Amino acid sequence: MSRIPNFPQSLLDEHKNWHHARHNVNINNPPPGYGLEFLQFHRDFIGRAQAWYRQNGLDPNLIEAWVSVPEAIRRTPCYNQAAEARVLFRPESFASADELGRFIESSNLHACIHQEGARLFGEPELNDFDYAPRHTEFYNIHNMIDRWYRNWEGLGRFRPDGGYWYGSFEGDGDEILLYNSLFGDWWLGKLSEQSAVGNDPSNEMRVEWTAIGDSRKFGPMNDGRLFRIWDADGDGKLEVLFRHPTQGDWMEGKIKNGRIGWQPIRLKPFGQPDDSAHGSILHSV
Structure with a gap:
């Protein structure tokens, strides 16, 4: 299943309005604060959307996080594998969650996953901020990105002791x-x-x-x-x-x-x- 039946219009509008209010942001160089807002908004949004989803008896397995980006997307020209490697294996290189969120956007990771996911799975709405949340792949993507965020949150550094x-x-x-x-x-x-x-x-x-x-x-x-x-x-x-x-x-x-x-x-x-x-x-x- 991809299209979620009877998805609430209020949630669609909330996601649409968040992105439309920021349509003038230069994603190639987001301003300070945008990255943290991006990560926190989507964590809160998918949490509430998934609560509705489960309350309506829908299959939770269909909205689980991708543990990694599908290879068919990773091999496309728009996908920045070096940026992915930094997020996954050098999260300590980000001084703040805001820097992490801004990097996910400015490196084109987020946009490319939506764009190529829409093509790969035959769901054009997945690349449309107005309608993407009513598709299960949206939650595969954003639960995965939230894992990247959680991985950064869980960091520490080895010391001599x-x-x-x-x-x-x-x-x-x-x-x-x-x-x-x-x-x-x-x-x-x-x-x-x-x-x-x-x-x-x-x-x-x-x-x-x-x-x-x-x-x-x-x-x-x-x-x-x-x-x-x-x-x-x-x-x-x-x-x-x-x-x-x-x-x-x-x-x-x-x-x-x-x-x-x-x-x-x-x-x-x-x-x-x-x-x-x-x-x-x-x-x-």
Whole structure:
């Protein structure tokens, strides 16, 4: 299915009005603030549209994120593979979410995916801001872009003693994942509000830390191996992914019930128009 039946006109109008109000923006050089607005508007919009979609009993599998852009789109002249590589593998090169959003627009990634997706799947409306949201591929695209955004949000940097990452790993909202390279153990920090002591009526935030496991058998994570914090299975939670430095296998660390569990994963290719995933997805071995 592509066209979503009985899609609310109010949601179509909201998306149309957002883009029409910014039709004078030079997408090749968007102004400061535009990138963050682009990312946040679409995150909020697809969240509400998908809530309506599910409430009406429609198949949620049809609107899941593409884990990667279909190869048929990536091979087109308009698609900037170097820009894609920066977004996927060097998100730390973006100083802010605004810079990330502006880059996704100015590099033509967003526009090219819509343009070539419309051609590939035979849906001209997918390349029309006025009507694209009533097609399932719109959510494949924008859920994927939101994953790029979440990947940036979940970044941290390795330090001599380990590394840390912000994002949603097990619960809802912001959490901190901490890796201690000295002992090879992992900790999850959850933010909580605590009433201040004394006459100050304000509350303060504190972090409650829990040991969730270790990865000692895999060696130090900060040894230069391929490593990423990524929502690999599309459940809205970030996982730890790394390539084993000697065996070459990809491993996934997923936090569940207060523990981090490790399992090998592999890439299973998709990408043809008749495949529901239209991309590549990570599966457990």
